[in-house]
Each structure stands twice: as structure tokens, then as C-alpha cells.
Amino acid sequence: xxxxxxxxxxxxxxxxxxxxxxxxxxxxxxxxxxxxxxxxxxxxxxxxxxxxxxxxxxxxxxxxxxxxxxxxxxxxxxxxxxxxxxxxxxxxxxxxxxxxxxxxxxxxxxxxxxxxxxxxxxxxxxxxxxxxxxxxxxxxxxxxxxxxxxxxxxxxxxx
Amino acid sequence: xxxxxxxxxxxxxxxxxxxxxxxxxxxxxxxxxxxxxxxxxxxxxxxxxxxxxxxxxxxxxxxxxxxxxxxxxxxxxxxxxxxxxxxxxxxxxxxxxxxxxxxxxxxxxxxxxxxxxxxxxxxxxxxxxxxxxxxxxxxxxxxxxxxxxxxxxxxxxxxxxxxxxxxxxxxxxxxxxxxxxxxxxxxxxxxxxxxxxxxxxxxxxxxxxxxxxxxxxxxxxxxxxxxxxxxxxxxxxxxxxxxxxxxxxxxxxxxxxxxxxxxxxxxxxxxxxxxxxxxxxxxxxxxxxxxxxxxxxxxxxxxxxxxxxxxxxxxxxxxxxxxxxxxxxxxxxxxxxxxxxxxxxxxxxxxxxxxxxxxxxxxxxxxxxxxxxxxxxxxxxxxxxxxxxxx
Numbered sequence: 001x002x003x004x005x006x007x008x009x010x011x012x013x014x015x016x017x018x019x020x021x022x023x024x025x026x027x028x029x030x031x032x033x034x035x036x037x038x039x040x041x042x043x044x045x046x047x048x049x050x051x052x053x054x055x056x057x058x059x060x061x062x063x064x065x066x067x068x069x070x071x072x073x074x075x076x077x078x079x080x081x082x083x084x085x086x087x088x089x090x091x092x093x094x095x096x097x098x099x100x101x102x103x104x105x106x107x108x109x110x111x112x113x114x115x116x117x118x119x120x121x122x123x124x125x126x127x128x129x130x131x132x133x134x135x136x137x138x139x140x141x142x143x144x145x146x147x148x149x150x151x152x153x154x155x156x157x158x159x
Numbered sequence: 160x161x162x163x164x165x166x167x168x169x170x171x172x173x174x175x176x177x178x179x180x181x182x183x184x185x186x187x188x189x190x191x192x193x194x195x196x197x198x199x200x201x202x203x204x205x206x207x208x209x210x211x212x213x214x215x216x217x218x219x220x221x222x223x224x225x226x227x228x229x230x231x232x233x234x235x236x237x238x239x240x241x242x243x244x245x246x247x248x249x250x251x252x253x254x255x256x257x258x259x260x261x262x263x264x265x266x267x268x269x270x271x272x273x274x275x276x277x278x279x280x281x282x283x284x285x286x287x288x289x290x291x292x293x294x295x296x297x298x299x300x301x302x303x304x305x306x307x308x309x310x311x312x313x314x315x316x317x318x319x320x321x322x323x324x325x326x327x328x329x330x331x332x333x334x335x336x337x338x339x340x341x342x343x344x345x346x347x348x349x350x351x352x353x354x355x356x357x358x359x360x361x362x363x364x365x366x367x368x369x370x371x372x373x374x375x376x377x378x379x380x381x382x383x384x385x386x387x388x389x390x391x392x393x394x395x396x397x398x399x400x401x402x403x404x405x406x407x408x409x410x411x412x413x414x415x416x417x418x419x420x421x422x423x424x425x426x427x428x429x430x431x432x433x434x435x436x437x438x439x440x441x442x443x444x445x446x447x448x449x450x451x452x453x454x455x456x457x458x459x460x461x462x463x464x465x466x467x468x469x470x471x472x473x474x475x476x477x478x479x480x481x482x483x484x485x486x487x488x489x490x491x492x493x494x495x496x497x498x499x500x501x502x503x504x505x506x507x508x509x510x511x512x513x514x515x516x517x518x519x520x521x522x523x524x525x526x527x528x529x530x531x532x533x534x535x536x537x538x539x540x541x542x543x544x545x546x547x548x549x550x
Contacts, residue, residue: 003453003457006453007457011530014530018461018534021460021461021464021465022457022458022460022461022530023457023460024460152201152528152529154194154197154199154201156183156186156187156194156196156197157197157199
């Protein structure tokens with residue numbers, strides 16, 4: 001039931017009973033569907049969307065365009081794997097267009113990211129070039145607007 | 160009578176204020192109220208529609224439009240009705256863009272009613288019908304809808320209530336406040352009654368997009384009543400555009416041309432930037448509408464289960480965004496229930512009596528509110544219902 005996925009993708013905090021009510025099924029059905037999704041790794045996990053900018057944590061995020069030389073028999077997959085296994089890599093996407101991988105890195109400060117790129121990423125066999133872009137501000141991510149969301153300010157009207 | 164009120168004509172002076180009013184006065188003085196009382200989407204208008212409105216302002220589209228509405232919008236309305244409901248009205252002389260669907264209802268009644276003409280009004284229904292009929296000099300004749308019929312119009316009841324004096328019948332589905340709908344085959348039975356009667360049919364289809372688990376059928380699909388049908392619809396509910404005030408009426412040109420005259424002398428035209436936004440809404444926003452409908456549907460199931468779980472009887476609403484639980488088991492009247500709920504638990508629902516005859520024993524709650532609000536409102540309402548049982 002795709003509906004269950006829609007509900008959980010929007011808010012993973014809802015209880016099984018609430019999912020069941022919204023989908024119009026029994027709790028038992030909802031629980032077994034969710035378990036099935038987890039088992040099949042359709043649902044990979046549940047986590048909070050945190051706006052770290054509002055905390056005192058120091059961090060920088062960079063998006064790195066990586067050009068690769070594809071390898072015989074393996075294409076891009078094995079190089080991608082060498083890259084995404086680093087815990088510093090938050091996401092790693094194979095792209096169409098002028099570069100091949102879009103890698104998101106998070107580090108404590110600019111220098112840490114720069115060191116990672118030059119000492120770890122750029123030297124991997126098959127990595128042809130990198131181009132690093134630092135994130136200055138996050139406006140929206142995962143369909144959530146970070147600041148100034150529209151509140152419900154409806155006024156009373158007779159109808 | 161020496162008060163300046165003497166200048167107000169008696170039919171207006173004697174018109175009772177809406178039954179909902181007093182609740183709004185109450186909540187203005189309270190904090191932390193969860194309102195399930197307002198009949199409008201909680202969604203803000205989809206961004207691309209707002210953006211089109213902003214662009215219209217940037218381009219300087221700040222003048223009057225043609226009285227009937229921007230031609231391009233009328234063409235879009237025409238193709239939208241065809242695409243969605245297989246209803247055919249030509250943009251040239253059968254569609255009039257109005258200031259909300261409510262203007263459409265008012266225009267229709269103003270154009271057709273002679274003093275004393277009767278209008279069959281299925282009730283409970285939208286608060287404005289009764290007022291608009293009265294303002295136009297007509298006499299509302301209530302057709303009481305029953306819960307055991309799922310608040311649908313019973314063809315025999317309709318037949319019985321139409322008399323020589325009946326000038327028009329209002330068909331308000333999907334229905335506010337009950338959330339009831341009428342299926343295609345049920346409408347066929349209604350049309351069988353209406354086709355032999357010399358009455359105008361005003362079909363208020365403002366909630367046509369908001370149906371759950373069945374396909375809406377427009378009365379515009381019945382050729383046998385087409386020359387007497389005034390079809391009212393708009394953007395408020397479907398596209399979450401209540402504040403833009405944009406709607407439309409469709410009918411045969413011989414009727415529309417007379418409604419047009421009233422519109423041109425009173426409202427002139429619908430707000431022009433809103434009309435440009437409306438073009439975008441009809442052209443490119445099916446996806447947005449679908450998303451909102453899916454969201455309402457989840458909340459609908461959620462609130463229905465919540466209300467039933469607390470022991471209230473409630474039929475399953477299949478349209479609009481209202482639920483209409485039966486609260487007679489609590490031993491309270493609708494008014495007592497709503498006032499008690501508001502004062503003790505700070506949740507606003509609207510008593511069924513605000514929507515005319517047949518509303519006693521019911522309350523209207525809208526699920527056009529965030530899931531968090533609905534959840535909390537259900538918790539509070541359940542506490543209220545339990546407290547009644549303990550007494």
C-alpha cells in the first residue's frame with residue numbers, strides 16, 4: 001500500500017494505529033505492511049529532520065561534482081562504492097550531465113572538507129577531477145522549508 | 160420605531176444572523192482553541208498559482224477585465240469541465256466568471272426569483288442559501304435530508320415538496336455540512352423527477368473535486384435538464400483559493416445573459432489578478448489538487464475512526480471536507496454540545512442547527528485542518544464526551 005509510505009514519508013512519528021486510521025485499514029494490517037517494507041528495505045530507516053543551524057554545532061556542508069573514468073565490467077559502481085563508504089559522505093548520487101557523481105560531504109570546518117577532498121577523494125583510482133561547492137544556507141530540504149513556513153492564520157468566517 | 164434600523168427593509172431586518180456567529184465571538188476571547196469550525200482548506204494556495212497571480216500584478220494586470228471574465232480563463236473553464244466531468248459549456252456565452260461561487264448562487268437566485276417564489280432547499284446545507292433566497296424575495300422550502308438516507312435527496316421526498324409555486328431547486332452535492340455525496344445513478348433518479356417539473360435547477364458543485372473513493376458526476380451531464388440548469392462551481396475549495404474570490408457559473412446562454420446583466424451592474428468583474436491565477440490553476444495544477452485530495456482523504460478516515468471510537472454514531476462522508484457526527488447519544492442538543500465542547504475543551508465545532516432544518520442532533524467538524532490539530536481535537540472531544548457519560 002503506497003498510502004502507508006506516503007504517510008510515513010511525511011511524518012515517521014505517527015503511530016501504527018494512526019497510520020491504520022488514515023489508510024482505512026486495521027492496525028494489524030498496517031503493522032505487517034510496515035514490517036514487510038522494512039524487511040524488503042523499501043523503508044530504510046526513520047530519522048528526524050534537524051535544523052543544525054539553530055544549534056551551536058560547527059559544521060560545513062559541501063557538494064562535490066566528481067568526474068570519473070568508468071571501469072571495465074564495473075562501470076561507475078565500484079568507484080562510487082569506494083567513495084560512499086566514507087562516513088563523511090552524506091549522500092552520493094550518479095548523475096547525468098557534465099559530471100558523474102554528486103557527493104555531499106559534511107565536516108567540522110572548511111579545512112576538514114578540503115583535506116578530505118584532496119587526500120581521500122581526488123586520489124581514488126578512476127576519479128578524474130573534482131569541483132567543490134560549499135553550502136552557504138539551506139532554505140529547503142526533504143520538502144521542508146527551514147525558515148518562515150506559512151502558519152495557519154485563518155480568520156473566523158461564517159460559512 | 161425610531162432607530163435608523165427602520166430604514167432597513169423588513170425582510171433583511173428580520174433575517175437572523177448566522178448561528179455560527181456567536182461561536183466566533185466566543186473564540187475571539189479564548190486562547191488555545193482548536194477550530195474545526197471553518198469551512199475552508201487549511202492549505203495555502205499552491206505556489207504556482209500564487210506565482211501566476213504575482214506575475215499578473217507585475218505585468219500590470221490591475222484593471223477591470225471583461226465583465227464575463229478573461230476570455231482565456233473562460234476557455235480554460237470550458238475545457239476543464241469537459242476534461243474532468245464531460246460537461247459541455249462554450250466559453251463564448253455559457254460561462255460567467257464570478258466573485259466566488261457564492262456570487263454565482265446569488266446571481267442565479269436574483270435572476271430567477273419573483274417575490275414569493277419558492278425554492279426547494281435540501282437541508283442541512285450551506286448557510287448562505289437561505290439568506291440569498293430571502294434577499295431575492297423568495298421563500299425557502301426546506302427539504303429535510305435524513306441520516307438514514309446518508310443525507311442524500313430521496314426522489315419521492317423531492318417529488319412531494321415541489322409545488323406550483325416552486326421556481327427552483329438547489330442541489331448541493333458534495334454537501335456542506337454533511338459531507339454527503341450523490342452518485343451518478345442516484346442523480347439519475349433525481350433528474351427523472353426534475354425533468355417533468357417546470358423548475359430551475361441550481362447545482363452547487365463547489366466541492367466537486369473533493370470526493371473520496373467514487374467519481375463525481377455533474378448535473379451538467381444530463382441533456383434533459385440542460386436548458387434549466389445553472390451550474391455553480393469555483394476555485395475556493397478545489398484549489399485552496401478562498402481568499403481570491405473566484406468562481407464561475409454555467410448555463411444555457413438564454414439564462415446566463417440575464418445573470419450577466421446583474422453581475423455587470425453589481426460586481427463588474429471578478430478580481431483580475433485572481434483570474435490570471437485561475438488560468439494557471441486549471442491549466443497546470445491537477446497534480447496539486449490530487450495531492451490535497453489525498454491528504455484530506457487520510458484525515459477523513461482518521462477523524463471518522465476517532466469520532467466513532469469515542470462512541471458517536473457517524474455516517475461515512477464521501478465528499479467535501481466535513482464530518483457530521485450524530486451527538487444525540489450524549490443527551491445534549493447540538494448547541495449545548497458545541498458550547499460545552501468549546502468552553503470546557505476549547506475545540507470549536509459548529510452545531511448542525513446552523514445549517515437549517517434537520518441539523519439538530521448533529522455537529523459539523525471540518526478536517527481541513529492539520530493532522531496534529533485533528534488529533535488533539537479528537538483527544539479533547541473524547542474527554543468531553545466521556546465527562547458527559549460520567550454525569
